[in-house]
Amino acid sequence: MNRSYGKRKGLTLVEAVISVLILGIVLVSMVSAFALGRFMIARTNDHAKALNILRAEMEKIRGESYVSLLGNVDISIEEGVDSGLLNGTMTTTSTRYYTDSDDILTVTLVLDWNLPGRFFSAQSEKLVTLVCAGGVS
DSSP: OOOOGGGOOSOOHHHHHHHHHHHHHHHHHHHHHHHHHHHHHHHHHHHHHHHHHHHHHHHHHHTSOHHHHHTTBTEEEEEEEEOSSOEEEEEEEEEEOOSSSSOEEEEEEEEEEEOTTSTTOEEEEEEEEEEETTEEO
């Protein structure tokens, strides 16, 4: 029998194990990248829903007169939000924006919500506008 070990065509056990380990590391990395991508898409979707809720509320505020907004200066109003999209708390704050004239108000809307079962579950989105006696700026 003439055995020529230098010209063999198969893999040794060590080469096969190393190949399987490399393949496993690559697959685990790809699966975790897809999972992170899904998480980020869901988080972005929730922030878009929150901004839409805040914009709708801001449009209601913009429809109010300057005089009616003066009644709520330096008061924070908290209300529950259960829109079917998000459940959380929206805080509306009106403060005077001190400049040379005192006829400008800063209206701030903040929506806080929690995402059960997710990392970084406490989320928040904020929207600010200036309202002056002559109209919204």
